[in-house]
Amino acid sequence: MSQQRNIKIIGMIPAYNCAHLLKKAYEQVPKEYFDDIIVVDDGSTDDTFTVAKTLPVKSFTHPHSGYGGNIKYAIQKAMELGTDYCIEIHGDGQYDPSNIPAAIQKIQAQRPDFLLGSRFIPMLQPLRDKMSLVRYLANLGMSLIDRLVLGLPLSEFHQGFRVYGRTLIETVGLEGTSNDHLFSFQIIAKAAFCRLTVLEIPVRCDYAGEHTSISLKRSVVYALQTFGVLFLFILARLGFRTRLFRCIS
Known part of the structure; x- marks a missing residue:
């Protein structure tokens, strides 16, 4: 489908210790x-890469660097392959893959620099999907x-479903960003600073099944770090x- 609009779209699956889910x-x-x-x-310290090599995809591995480091490495590989947009697909399957067609339609129609998936459209949807009340309220407050x-007129800023455009990466760069989960917020702030087009679509997320996630302690640290970014x-x-806030082009 991506060829119909002369854009190249790559799905990138960052994975860490999720061999049984990949x-x-x-x-x-x-x-x-x-x-x-x-x-x-x-x-990964389990068989994640071994499983990846059995799949009909291009698979890469590198020394452990954290969530942000892995995303940056994946983006780099996608850029080397000539992508115009790369869609982040969680290796643990937490985000519903039915979100993908809507994302493709959005980028084909409007060509945003950065497209984010919001779990908060409609606002009560996360609770229906079994997000904990504490996490729900914290996310609402932080996003406000x-x-x-x-x-940025977004309903959520701390999601995991993202579509990175080539223009975004070439404009904001990845230098100076965190190798941990803070990267996911830094890249939004960088896009806002460079006044790029950031749009969102509603997405669904599974909280009932088995998935990888950060601990409560690391979530608190992440929240405090986002205030530093602001x-x-x-x-x-x-x-x-x-160094974090500069526009390359």
């Missing part, structure tokens, strides 16, 4: 929407602050540029 996650992906699919293993500071964003807007 094959099922891959099987649920609608392959017809992609020109290529890659699996990028973040130095993010929306006010970054000036502070740097404000400073950058006032003219105090940092």
